[in-house]
Amino acid sequence: MGKQLLLEHVNVPGIEKLDVYRAHGGYKALEKALRMKPDALVEEVKKSGLRGRGGAGFPTGMKWSFLAKPEGVPRHLVCNADESEPGTFKDRYLMSHLPHLLVEGMIVSSFALGANTSYIYIRGELLYVYHILEKAIAEAYAAGLLGKNILGSGYDLDLYVQPGGGAYICGEETALIESLEGKRGNPRIKPPFPAVAGVWGRPTVVNNVETIAATVPIVNMGGEEYAKIGVGKSTGTKLISACGHINKPGVYEIELGLPVEEFLNSDQYCGGVKSGRKLKAVVAGGSSVPILPADLILTTAKGEPRLMSYESLADGGFQTGTMLGSGGFIVLDETASVVKNLWNFTRFYHHESCGQCSPCREGTGWMEKVLHRIVEGHGKPEDIDLLWDIQSKIDGKTICPLGDAASWPVASAIRHFRAEFEEYIKHPEKIKDVKHYYSVRNQTAPVA
Amino acid sequence: MSKEYKFSDETLALAQRIIKRYPEGKQKSALLPLLHLAQMEFDGWLSAPAMDYVASLLKIQPIEVYEVASFYTMFNLKPAGKCLIEVCRTGPCWLLGAEDIVKHIEKKLNIKEGETTPDGMFTLKTVECLAACGTAPIIQVGETYHENMTCEKVDEMLNDYKSKGERKTHFDKKHVNANQH
Numbered sequence: 081m082g083k084q085l086l087l088e089h090v091n092v093p094g095i096e097k098l099d100v101y102r103a104h105g106g107y108k109a110l111e112k113a114l115r116m117k118p119d120a121l122v123e124e125v126k127k128s129g130l131r132g133r134g135g136a137g138f139p140t141g142m143k144w145s146f147l148a149k150p151e152g153v154p155r156h157l158v159c160n161a162d163e164s165e166p167g168t169f170k171d172r173y174l175m176s177h178l179p180h181l182l183v184e185g186m187i188v189s190s191f192a193l194g195a196n197t198s199y200i201y202i203r204g205e206l207l208y209v210y211h212i213l214e215k216a217i218a219e220a221y222a223a224g225l226l227g228k229n230i231l232g233s234g235y236d237l238d239l240y241v242q243p244g245g246g247a248y249i250c251g252e253e254t255a256l257i258e259s260l261e262g263k264r265g266n267p268r269i270k271p272p273f274p275a276v277a278g279v280w281g282r283p284t285v286v287n288n289v290e291t292i293a294a295t296v297p298i299v300n301m302g303g304e305e306y307a308k309i310g311v312g313k314s315t316g317t318k319l320i321s322a323c324g325h326i327n328k329p330g331v332y333e334i335e336l337g338l339p340v341e342e343f344l345n346s347d348q349y350c351g352g353v354k355s356g357r358k359l360k361a362v363v364a365g366g367s368s369v370p371i372l373p374a375d376l377i378l379t380t381a382k383g384e385p386r387l388m389s390y391e392s393l394a395d396g397g398f399q400t401g402t403m404l405g406s407g408g409f410i411v412l413d414e415t416a417s418v419v420k421n422l423w424n425f426t427r428f429y430h431h432e433s434c435g436q437c438s439p440c441r442e443g444t445g446w447m448e449k450v451l452h453r454i455v456e457g458h459g460k461p462e463d464i465d466l467l468w469d470i471q472s473k474i475d476g477k478t479i480c481p482l483g484d485a486a487s488w489p490v491a492s493a494i495r496h497f498r499a500e501f502e503e504y505i506k507h508p509e510k511i512k513d514v515k516h517y518y519s520v521r522n523q524t525a526p527v528a
Numbered sequence: 529m530s531k532e533y534k535f536s537d538e539t540l541a542l543a544q545r546i547i548k549r550y551p552e553g554k555q556k557s558a559l560l561p562l563l564h565l566a567q568m569e570f571d572g573w574l575s576a577p578a579m580d581y582v583a584s585l586l587k588i589q590p591i592e593v594y595e596v597a598s599f600y601t602m603f604n605l606k607p608a609g610k611c612l613i614e615v616c617r618t619g620p621c622w623l624l625g626a627e628d629i630v631k632h633i634e635k636k637l638n639i640k641e642g643e644t645t646p647d648g649m650f651t652l653k654t655v656e657c658l659a660a661c662g663t664a665p666i667i668q669v670g671e672t673y674h675e676n677m678t679c680e681k682v683d684e685m686l687n688d689y690k691s692k693g694e695r696k697t698h699f700d701k702k703h704v705n706a707n708q709h
């Protein structure tokens with residue numbers, strides 16, 4: 081197991097409580113940060129090379145330095161805890177087990193950005209985690225870690241949690257801001273970017289839960305030390321949510337640069353493909369990223385071992401590569417049907433499209449319909465090209481990246497698994513026989 | 529029979545604390561949390577008068593509430609059973625048998641997805657990824673996540689909820705007095 085910077089104490093009984101968290105070094109980063117200048121903190125985060133853990137991988141220090149600071153206008157830090165990307169469950173895990181790690185990260189980051197009121201926007205389905213965070217925040221207020229004059233530093237911060245109402249699109253940062261303002265989650269046209277005009281038109285930074293939590297070890301160890309972990313521009317550790325047909329699903333903290341093969345097969349991590357079956361494909365970074373067949377996920381097209389890093393997973397572009405994304409690692413074994421899985425994902429995007437842009441609203445619906453007829457055994461030979469055509473007319477042509485996220489799975493499935501589409505269309509009877517998922521009745525005892 | 533739409537004193541106090549979390553003049557921002565409270569107070573769904581009441585608390589137009597409530601999937605705009613059984617249907621859960629679970633519940637309760645049992649106890653709904661794919665398949669009831677579900681565990685779960693007969697909402701009443709800041 082590599083370095084555990086975030087999850088080191090996750091199994092300590094009572095770690096969700098302030099006293100236990102403090103007994104294990106909690107709030108040391110805050111004490112250190114409050115003795116520093118905010119700009120020096122931003123520098124540390126820049127030096128760490130930390131990249132956004134929400135999906136896009138944008139350098140966090142750079143994002144922070146873009147924050148506009150007009151005189152007399154309050155600015156805000158908003159934590160994106162909307163986690164809804166299929167295959168991703170690391171933020172829920174982190175918040176429910178280590179709420180104070182997020183709270184400490186929020187105070188440190190808010191101080192660095194000069195924010196005096198910050199919000200954690202958590203998806204509504206996670207109201208039970210909302211209450212865990214509320215409890216941690218109340219403890220922090222009572223201990224003088226939040227509120228006025230934090231630890232005698234003169235710095236004031238109020239921290240609040242807001243639940244959403246059930247909408248994947250609210251994970252997109254401008255939709256999240258709209259939702260925080262009490263509106264429908266319709267993404268905004270950019271520019272202006274949130275750094276200039278975010279919540280209530282004020283300069284705003286939106287960061288993922290894991291990104292904010294990572295500022296705690298960064299402050300504790302220093303940006304330079306943090307940057308020594310990992311490989312190249314993929315510094316530090318990353319939480320990976322592993323699920324699907326593997327022996328040991330769960331959340332794992334890896335050092336970036338771990339070989340995919342090791343992550344998949346080692347008993348420390350996924351423990352190999354379930355029931356000793358053969359690997360068919362992996363969706364490595366949440367449902368939105370391109371699916372890769374077994375050979376291309378384990379090695380790049382050049383034949384080098386594929387690593388769990390931003391660069392290595394993207395090696396080969398979309399022709400032969402994919403993305404690290406949110407770190408939702410979904411494994412499909414030889415019994416799975418890529419086409420059926422794709423229909424399921426496409427239904428998801430159609431359901432979650434906010435409806436503002438016609439290519440996304442209509443295109444996701446058409447793709448779902450065409451895929452559904454293939455899956456139902458009524459596919460036509462021209463359907464594959466039709467799907468390709470529709471996805472190409474969504475990608476890059478919409479207000480927000482949900483459109484892209486809906487088109488990439490379709491494009492990559494056709495690129496790498498065209499033969500499976502053709503077989504279903506030619507032999508509709510075959511699709512009826514596909515045991516495309518593990519029947520629950522036959523499922524072996526689940527792994528905790 | 530007309531019903532009075534008004535929060536209990538405790539819930540109203542919580543709503544007012546929540547409204548104060550946003551800057552002056554931006555109280556509309558409290559809309560989503562207040563809709564969860566309204567669903568908790570008013571039998572698990574949002575009728576037009578319930579939404580009008582929320583609008584009055586926030587001093588906004590009722591239409592501003594309707595357009596938001598209808599956008600988000602967690603707000604029920606028609607009555608639902610005491611226990612809303614939300615089965616995750618997305619990729620990872622589905623790869624591990626969510627479809628079987630849905631079929632099993634449909635058979636067991638003799639209702640189709642989207643329907644409510646005649647005794648008003650259960651409504652069955654399918655939802656998208658609940659961020660718990662590592663313990664798939666997942667069912668959410670109120671604030672509880674039921675993980676690693678099997679058909680046997682579904683039977684147990686349904687019997688348990690039925691014998692208790694309580695209403696389960698996403699915002700659980702037991703938390704109303706908790707958050708004091």
Ligand SMILES: Cc1cc2nc3c(=O)[nH]c(=O)nc-3n(C[C@H](O)[C@H](O)[C@H](O)COP(=O)(O)O)c2cc1C
Nearest residue numbers: 132133134160162163164251252253287288291481
């Ligand atoms: C459709 C869509 C859904 C998203 N969902 C999430 C999410 O659930 N959590 C998240 O942190 N970022 C999500 N993002 C990315 C955010 O827009 C944003 O890039 C991120 O919160 C920035 O934080 P980071 O730089 O710390 O990663 C989503 C983006 C899109 C387009």
Ligand code: SF4
Nearest residue numbers: 434436437440478480
């Ligand atoms: S791309 Fe889709 S989700 Fe994004 S703004 Fe357009 S319609 Fe809405």
Ligand code: FES
Nearest residue numbers: 616621658660661
């Ligand atoms: S797919 Fe069901 S919880 Fe993620």
